[in-house]
Amino acid sequence: MSRTLKLNNDKELPIVGLGTYKSGPGEVIKAVKEAIDAGYRHFDCAWFYGNEAEVGKGLKDKIDEGKVNRHDLFITSKLWNNFHEKDKVVPMLKETLDNLKLDYIDLYLIHWPFGFKETASLWPVGEGKSAYSDVDYLETWEGMEECVNLGLTKSIGVSNFNAEQIDRLLKNCKIKPVCNQVEVNPNLNQKKLIEFCKQRDIVVVGYCPLGRSEYAGTPGFPDPTIFDPKVIEMAKKYNKTPAQIVLNYLISLGISVIPKSVTKSRIIENIDVFDFTLDPEDVAYLDSCNKNQRVCPLSMFQDHKYYSFNSEY
Numbered sequence: 188m189s190r191t192l193k194l195n196n197d198k199e200l201p202i203v204g205l206g207t208y209k210s211g212p213g214e215v216i217k218a219v220k221e222a223i224d225a226g227y228r229h230f231d232c233a234w235f236y237g238n239e240a241e242v243g244k245g246l247k248d249k250i251d252e253g254k255v256n257r258h259d260l261f262i263t264s265k266l267w268n269n270f271h272e273k274d275k276v277v278p279m280l281k282e283t284l285d286n287l288k289l290d291y292i293d294l295y296l297i298h299w300p301f302g303f304k305e306t307a308s309l310w311p312v313g314e315g316k317s318a319y320s321d322v323d324y325l326e327t328w329e330g331m332e333e334c335v336n337l338g339l340t341k342s343i344g345v346s347n348f349n350a351e352q353i354d355r356l357l358k359n360c361k362i363k364p365v366c367n368q369v370e371v372n373p374n375l376n377q378k379k380l381i382e383f384c385k386q387r388d389i390v391v392v393g394y395c396p397l398g399r400s401e402y403a404g405t406p407g408f409p410d411p412t413i414f415d416p417k418v419i420e421m422a423k424k425y426n427k428t429p430a431q432i433v434l435n436y437l438i439s440l441g442i443s444v445i446p447k448s449v450t451k452s453r454i455i456e457n458i459d460v461f462d463f464t465l466d467p468e469d470v471a472y473l474d475s476c477n478k479n480q481r482v483c484p485l486s487m488f489q490d491h492k493y494y495s496f497n498s499e500y
């Protein structure tokens with residue numbers, strides 16, 4: 188099984204990356220270093236996560252130590268929703284680069300297709316429509332292209348875009364998006380969107396691959412498949428863990444996955460997923476788990492003009 192996916196600009200994306208959302212102070216630096224030691228080269232970051240400076244410190248320590256070269260790393264970050272105006276994109280990426288202590292990143296994404304006003308809060312729940320900005324993501328994309336032209340990022344892409352939004356972007360861009368980062372786990376296997384993206388030479392990166400297991404039991408959140416008794420049984424059959432079963436299944440869909448962990452044993456476990464193949468009946472069971480339920484529907488913003496999850500995919 189290959190460990191990288193080729194992007195439409197010929198760059199290579201390591202299939203398993205480390206997620207960093209909610210990786211807290213003091214723990215994310217440790218997680219980044221343990222991940223590099225375990226063989227991770229792909230790190231998923233975002234300005235919104237508020238921890239890029241600590242991620243950057245972990246990366247720099249490992250580069251200074253001689254454990255890894257900058258050019259072997261694949262670092263992703265994302266533009267948050269309050270900064271969708273074209274002229275804000277380059278300054279926001281420069282802020283991310285300062286935090287990460289890097290001269291360039293490998294991939295910059297529009298985090299969501301919908302924008303908020305810069306004066307609104309970062310998570311403007313309850314602030315009503317007056318918090319929304321109607322800046323078109325096509326305008327934002329021009330700022331993203333500028334980031335490539337200035338050498339601040341090697342590639343650009345989108346996150347949480349639906350099929351129609353992707354096609355609209357493809358018709359109006361100078362530089363093609365290399366990826367669409369969306370939620371993918373057995374409860375939401377995104378087969379139609381993955382196929383749609385594949386036909387357009389766009390790689391899907393799957394977030395919440397483990398169903399954000401810390402939310403298990405929270406009303407309104409789908410039960411993570413890693414706690415499904417059948418998946419626990421399956422794990423015993425392959426001498427693997429339920430998380431490894433789920434990650435192996437997701438990789439077999441042709442996507443990249445970015446499980447988050449700050450636990451050393453899990454960090455190691457989550458990248459040790461390439462040495463087995465699931466039997467057809469096990470794949471069939473995991474396929475049958477698809478319920479189209481999201482961990483991250485962001486339905487509080489569903490009245491936004493550019494909200495993405497009102498259509499089938």
Ligand SMILES: NC(=O)C1=CN([C@@H]2O[C@H](COP(=O)(O)OP(=O)(O)OC[C@H]3O[C@@H](n4cnc5c(N)ncnc54)[C@H](OP(=O)(O)O)[C@@H]3O)[C@@H](O)[C@H]2O)C=CC1
Nearest residue numbers: 206207208394395396397398399401430446447448449450
């Ligand atoms: N583009 C976007 O809009 C979004 C992007 N993302 C990105 O995707 C990443 C992953 O998604 P995330 O929401 O974090 O959810 P995940 O599905 O990656 O789940 C993370 C949770 O699973 C636990 N966990 C990790 N490994 C294992 C394991 N082997 N066995 C059991 N439990 C495990 C972690 O615990 P612990 O850390 O304590 O080990 C944590 O509680 C994010 O961190 C972020 O980088 C996420 C959401 C939206």
Ligand SMILES: O=C1CO[C@H](CO)[C@@H](O)[C@@H]1O
Nearest residue numbers: 208233235298299483485
């Ligand atoms: O990246 C992210 C992490 O999860 C959040 C929701 O809980 C998302 O809003 C955000 O896009």
